[in-house]
Amino acid sequence: MAERMVKANGIDIWTEDFGNPDDIPILLVMGASAQAILWEEGFIAGLVDAGRYVIRFDNRDTGQTTCFDLEQESYGLADMANDSVGVLDAYGLDSAHFVGASMGGMICQQVAIDHPERIRTMTSIMSTPAGGEIARSIFMGETPELPPPHQKIIDITVKNMSEPPLTLQDRVQSRLENFGALAGSRSEFDVERFTAIFEREHERAANWPAMNNHGLALMDEENRSAKMQGISTPTIVIHGTEDPILPYPHGEATVEAIEGARMVTLDRVGHELPEVIWPQVWEEILGHTAG
Numbered sequence: 201m202a203e204r205m206v207k208a209n210g211i212d213i214w215t216e217d218f219g220n221p222d223d224i225p226i227l228l229v230m231g232a233s234a235q236a237i238l239w240e241e242g243f244i245a246g247l248v249d250a251g252r253y254v255i256r257f258d259n260r261d262t263g264q265t266t267c268f269d270l271e272q273e274s275y276g277l278a279d280m281a282n283d284s285v286g287v288l289d290a291y292g293l294d295s296a297h298f299v300g301a302s303m304g305g306m307i308c309q310q311v312a313i314d315h316p317e318r319i320r321t322m323t324s325i326m327s328t329p330a331g332g333e334i335a336r337s338i339f340m341g342e343t344p345e346l347p348p349p350h351q352k353i354i355d356i357t358v359k360n361m362s363e364p365p366l367t368l369q370d371r372v373q374s375r376l377e378n379f380g381a382l383a384g385s386r387s388e389f390d391v392e393r394f395t396a397i398f399e400r401e402h403e404r405a406a407n408w409p410a411m412n413n414h415g416l417a418l419m420d421e422e423n424r425s426a427k428m429q430g431i432s433t434p435t436i437v438i439h440g441t442e443d444p445i446l447p448y449p450h451g452e453a454t455v456e457a458i459e460g461a462r463m464v465t466l467d468r469v470g471h472e473l474p475e476v477i478w479p480q481v482w483e484e485i486l487g488h489t490a491g
Contacts, residue, residue: 208286209279211266215257215287219248224489225293228256229284231302231326232414235263235401238301243473246482252489255296257287259304259414263401267410275417277303277331281310285318297489299323302446302471303414305454306331309424312433321488322431325438325481326471328450329428329457332421339419346453350444352381357415364409371408372398384442384470386477428457435461436488438481440469 201218216236226247228239236256244254258265260275260283268275284307288296297320300308305327311319328334333344338354339361348354356378365371375398376391383389402408435458439451448465455461464484466477473481 204290205264206287206290208290209282211260211283212264213257213260213266213283213287213290214264215255215290217253217255217291218244219253221253221291223248223251223253225253225255225291225296226485226489227284227287227296227298228254229298229300229304229307230256230259230262231300231304232418233262233411234302235404237263237397237400237404240397242475243478243481246478247485250482250486252486255287255291257284259283259307261407261410261413261417263404264406267407268413270413270416274420277306277310277418277421278314280307280417281314284308284311285315288318294318295320297321297323297485299325299485300327301325301473302327303331303418306418306421306424309428309431309454312431312435313424313427316431316433319433321491322433322435323438323485323488324435324454325473326440326443326446326451327437327454328446329424329453330450331418333423334446335415335418335421339415345423346450347447349446353445356381361412361415364412368399368402371402375401379472382444382471383474384440384468384472386440386442386466386468387474390475425453425457428454429459431458433458434488436464436484437461438464438466438484440466440471442468443471445471 298308305324336342
């Protein structure tokens with residue numbers, strides 16, 4: 201594996217690749233307020249060992265990628281979709297299989313709308329066509345058509361935005377509280393493992409508070425369901441039955457919006473990719489990207 205800073209879509213993007221560049225390419229797109237390292241090396245190894253060439257990257261406003269002052273320069277999912285396509289350009293790839301988690305799934309959906317020739321297949325994990333509505337429900341109290349986040353998730357999110365933690369210890373504890381609340385009952389939330397991940401996030405963050413920009417960037421997004429009806433990209437939708445921020449009907453709405461899409465249900469899983477379900481997710485992604 202090798203880390204690279206690339207210039208794409210007018211910004212600097214941190215990237216890292218794994219495996220043989222001659223193998224089938226997969227671009228991993230992470231969700232809101234999360235660095236690329238949330239795509240854990242162990243998860244990636246399961247794809248690489250099966251003959252996939254995998255690239256992960258820090259979205260804008262996370263990790264070591266360019267950060268923004270939203271008051272000076274706003275952006276939306278279309279810009280982030282262009283970022284991901286720019287990563288393909290930097291690696292000399294005409295196209296790749298896209299795998300996105302949460303907001304990363306929304307970015308993949310936008311790529312399939314705006315750049316269909318660049319995306320071979322889409323795997324949309326714990327995502328939704330209605331990210332803007334959910335952001336507005338959290339920050340503005342708007343009532344969305346699809347089920348809103350659980351109140352506990354709203355309270356944690358609003359608290360972190362209004363009273364941002366300032367020290368390493370408080371920031372790690374805040375992340376643990378957030379991710380612990382997102383977990384389902386399938387397996388126990390691994391505090392030790394995620395403490396190490398969040399400490400690493402803090403160490404490599406160019407601008408820690410900038411991660412909060414993602415929720416604000418989604419505020420103006422329209423529901424993509426109508427535009428997604430024109431997507432011809434082969435798609436699977438992976439969603440947990442106990443997702444507390446994007447409840448299971450959001451996965452169903454994603455499937456309904458894309459002709460031919462197939463649902464993969466993760467029983468008793470929340471808004472997470474716990475290690476216990478990695479074999480099931482590997483099997484689905486590998487089968488979906490085999491062509």
